[in-house]
Amino acid sequence: MHIPDGFLSPQTYLPAYAVAAAAWWWAAKGLRERLDETTVPRLAMLTALAYALGLVMVPLPGGTSGHALGVALLALVFGLRLAFLGYSGVLLLQSLLFGAGGVTALAVNALAMGLVGAAAAIAAKKLLGRLGDTFAVAVAAWLSVVLPGAVVAVVLGVQPLIAHQPDGTPLFFPFDLAVTLPAVLLPHAVIGIGEALLTVAVWRYAKSRRWT
Amino acid sequence: MTAAQGRHGRTWLFAYLATLVAATFIHSPAALAALLALALSAAGAARWRLLRRTLWAVLAFNLTISAGYALVALWQGGFSAGYLLLVNLRVVLMVFLGFWFVSRFDLPTLLSGWPTATLVFTLALGQIRSLERVVADFRLAFASRSAVPPRLADRARHAGAQGIALLDKSMAAATESTLAMRSRGAFDD
Numbered sequence: 001m002h003i004p005d006g007f008l009s010p011q012t013y014l015p016a017y018a019v020a021a022a023a024w025w026w027a028a029k030g031l032r033e034r035l036d037e038t039t040v041p042r043l044a045m046l047t048a049l050a051y052a053l054g055l056v057m058v059p060l061p062g063g064t065s066g067h068a069l070g071v072a073l074l075a076l077v078f079g080l081r082l083a084f085l086g087y088s089g090v091l092l093l094q095s096l097l098f099g100a101g102g103v104t105a106l107a108v109n110a111l112a113m114g115l116v117g118a119a120a121a122i123a124a125k126k127l128l129g130r131l132g133d134t135f136a137v138a139v140a141a142w143l144s145v146v147l148p149g150a151v152v153a154v155v156l157g158v159q160p161l162i163a164h165q166p167d168g169t170p171l172f173f174p175f176d177l178a179v180t181l182p183a184v185l186l187p188h189a190v191i192g193i194g195e196a197l198l199t200v201a202v203w204r205y206a207k208s209r210r211w212t
Numbered sequence: 213m214t215a216a217q218g219r220h221g222r223t224w225l226f227a228y229l230a231t232l233v234a235a236t237f238i239h240s241p242a243a244l245a246a247l248l249a250l251a252l253s254a255a256g257a258a259r260w261r262l263l264r265r266t267l268w269a270v271l272a273f274n275l276t277i278s279a280g281y282a283l284v285a286l287w288q289g290g291f292s293a294g295y296l297l298l299v300n301l302r303v304v305l306m307v308f309l310g311f312w313f314v315s316r317f318d319l320p321t322l323l324s325g326w327p328t329a330t331l332v333f334t335l336a337l338g339q340i341r342s343l344e345r346v347v348a349d350f351r352l353a354f355a356s357r358s359a360v361p362p363r364l365a366d367r368a369r370h371a372g373a374q375g376i377a378l379l380d381k382s383m384a385a386a387t388e389s390t391l392a393m394r395s396r397g398a399f400d401d
Contacts, residue, residue: 004273006305006307010233010236040328042386044331044339044386045335046382047332047336048340051336052344052346052378053378055347056347056374073375089336090336093333097314099266099269099307103229103232104233104236168290169290171239171298172236174277174280179284197368197372205376205379
């Protein structure tokens with residue numbers, strides 16, 4: 001789902017950085033207020049955990065698999081702010097060390113996956129909690145994959161409208177919303193099912209260990 | 213690591229970020245090719261290793277997008293080879309610059325002006341190596357125990373077990389790091 005460098009126009013990523021900067025400030029502000037000897041190692045481990053969860057292959061019907069996002073799990077166990085900061089950290093590391101995602105696309109990727117994904121998971125868990133813990137966590141995990149997918153699809157899909165040559169040739173991402181929305185959302189709706197299975201399994205364990 | 217090294221690294225960090233932004237304002241394939249050639253020549257002996265790494269990193273995404281664009285544009289009309297050249301050169305240049313930059317400066321050095329960020333990233337990078345081994349061990353163990361192709365439920369259980377092991381290890385490592393840092397006086401100031 002990561003958007004790489006070179007496919008987003010400056011008209012997109014520069015405003016996204018302004019929004020992300022405000023969001024990072026908000027998330028870190030809460031952290032600074034309670035910055036103690038447990039917070040710093042915890043944030044570091046959370047960043048590493050977010051990275052490692054991305055290495056876990058979630059099974060999909062038909063024998064295939066996709067990478068887990070893990071953002072719902074992080075959000076449900078550690079809360080929105082820590083999940084957003086940890087996920088942003090891992091996106092930065094992934095882009096610099098492995099070329100996965102990108103530095104210019106970091107703000108959009110972090111806002112989509114780290115903030116929208118985490119916020120969707122927490123909201124779904126709260127709203128659906130009375131229908132049963134397992135159901136609420138499963139829907140939360142599914143939404144934490146599908147909603148960021150929708151954000152990424154919209155951001156990519158508007159690139160031909162935002163930045164193009166006078167003759168209409170695109171300058172950045174070439175496909176419009178009619179292509180990006182189904183191309184991103186359909187696979188992620190399936191990946192979300194695998195993510196839900198993974199998140200429910202780990203969530204139950206986390207609860208049994210009283211980490212939540 | 214000295215303060216001067218940190219300042220030197222940050223100067224290059226800002227130069228790298230400025231070049232990235234500039235690359236997205238350039239829409240001439242020839243200019244991007246010239247910049248890429250300049251970066252390759254400046255990268256020294258590491259250039260081919262970095263270029264190979266760059267190409268592997270961008271291959272899947274760029275090939276998919278380029279092939280998709282070519283198919284759709286040839287079908288609907290309006291195919292532009294210039295666009296394919298532009299977008300692929302831009303992506304290769306930007307990713308190459310990132311790999312080149314990281315090969316010359318390590319992240320903790322660049323973050324030396326921000327002690328908390330340095331601490332978080334140093335701890336995280338060390339822990340990432342450890343968690344990568346956990347995932348690799350799980351994969352090998354699962355493969356060695358699967359005489360026949362595993363069912364969906366088996367693979368789901370395997371993914372869940374990996375997630376639990378990673379969470380467990382992370383929580384334990386956070387506690388260990390806290391104790392180790394406390395014993396060394398990291399929180400005394």
